[in-house]
Amino acid sequence: MFNSPWRSDFPTLNNIHNTLPLIYLDSAATAQTPLTVIERMQRFYTHEYATVHRGVHRLSANATHNMEQARQTVAEFVKATSSDQIIFTKGTTEAINLVANTFLPTCAQAGDEIIITDMEHHSNIVPWQMLAERLGLTIKIWKMTAEHTLELDDLRHLLSKKTKLLALSHVSNVLGCINPIKAATAIAHQFGAAVLIDGAQGIMHQAVDVQDIGCDFYAFSGHKLYGPTGIGVLYIAKQWINTLPPWEGGGAMIDRVQLPMGTTYQTSPWRFEAGTPNIAGILGLSEAINYINHIGMDAIIQHEDRLIRYAEEQMRSVDALSIYGKRANRVGVISFNLGNHHAFDIGSFLDNYGVAIRTGHHCAMPLLQRLEQSVVCRASVGLYNDSQDIDVFVDRLQRIKQLLG
Structure with a gap:
């Protein structure tokens, strides 16, 4: 024993x-939360509660500082080169939808291709189907073998100059298999395709180094990582962070608003984080990472x-x-x-x-x-x-x- x-x-x-x-x-659905995370969120609500951005009073400035420190903690955890590559979302699903609604609409045209696997979670299928229908794109399926593995030669046969994106899971949420994400990323890049990794199941069980993987996007959820629900992360590679357009409009993501037109936007990460963020969730996620790092x-x-x-x-x-x-x-x-x-x-x-x-x-x-x-x-x-x-x-x-x- x-x-x-x-x-x-x-x-x-x-x-x-x-x-x-x-x-x-049932940790693949939601991992339990350690007491340290609960206490960190309670401390925010009990002693630190204020919204972030633009506040000159002490509570607001402190909340902003702590949130940006949390962003740095996440960046270091996934080995991003800087914290401006870390976008806070509601979860993996919203992170994938963010990419679907910002990346491909700027670079794809009718007839271009998206490759996904047949072992994906619906969150890494449905957004691409919706986008393909809207833009006239083709979805190609990288099928797993009879042994429930993904063969890289099969990927090579699917890729073409029309392929704009490969989207695949780090770890299958049903089979638990670890997919060859680093090798697949390198092959896709040879054809000029970007790569999104659904890391919802990988982040909890594998050490993640986005620079080593080489992926363009990596998405995961806090509640799979011993953190709270309602918070997730999208990592964006350097070449995309300030070229992708905003997805949602509102407060915090603007630089200057003019009427009737002419609004300009913040740089990353704030251009992708409209409105008041889930501050308590962000702090809870950071504490969960601290907990993991301690172990x-x-x-x-x-x-x-x-x-x-x-x-x-x-x-x-x-x-x-x-x-x-x-x-x-x-x-x-x-x-x-x-x-x-x-x-x-x-x-x-x-x-x-x-x-x-x-x-x-x-x-x-x-x-x-x-x-x-x-x-x-x-x-x-x-x-x-x-x-x-x-x-x-x-x-x-x-x-x-x-x-x-």
Whole structure:
């Protein structure tokens, strides 16, 4: 057995359900939040509450300073060269939509191409479909192999001089597979295509260096990273930060407003952050990164790797359990079904036993179609999970198997 030395940092894990302690295996949807993050946000609301930008009084100036320090913390975390490459958004979805509505409309024309994979989250599919319909673009699909991997030769065959963007996930939210984002970025750039990485599942389980990856855009959400909901990040490479037009208009993003026309805009990052930002969320995200940095990403990766291997090994002892994805290339999540029983039934039984997992299509319908499934169960881990959580989870699966036959 091995324990998590960080479990006690997360107050929600003290919950009791049906007299049973909570086993939380739904971190891919939302990771639990450590007390330090909660306290940081509470301190802002209790002692520092004021809006940012232009305020000359002390509270406002302090809030502005702390927000920009948080931006620097995020920049250092993903190895951006400067904080003006970090745009605060509501989450990964808004970050991707920001790119869809600013980048391609300025450089693409009817007949140009976008490449996505068939393992993408709907947030990295639907914005491109909407844009393609509006601009007359073509969407091409980089299909995963029968072994649930992405082959770079298949990408090379899809790319052309008409390709304007490759958009792919760092880590699949269903299969947990780590995609070859660095190699794919280099190949796409050879054809003149920009690259967007959906890092919602990667940021929690992998050390991210956007300079090493070489991508043009990297998006992720705070609530996947032990931070609060309602806050996300878009990294924009240097060559784009002051050439992309604003997406939303309003306060804070302007330089000078004139009537009837003639408004000019701020430089990045403020040109992309119209209105009052989620200040508490930004500070909470920064504190979550401080928490992770204190532990060390290497320690987290080692713990989670050991945990996910142990979980898969133990789950294979359950008769009629089907596990999806490649064992050698998995982080964070294990998707499965138990015989012919509906995933919702399995999830409901587990909930009655105090075990929280996710069931459904996981906003990845095309991927589930490839798996020939309509819904699957998904167990996902965080740094607070340990071998005892897995043992309880597998024991409950065994009980359900006996009950349902």
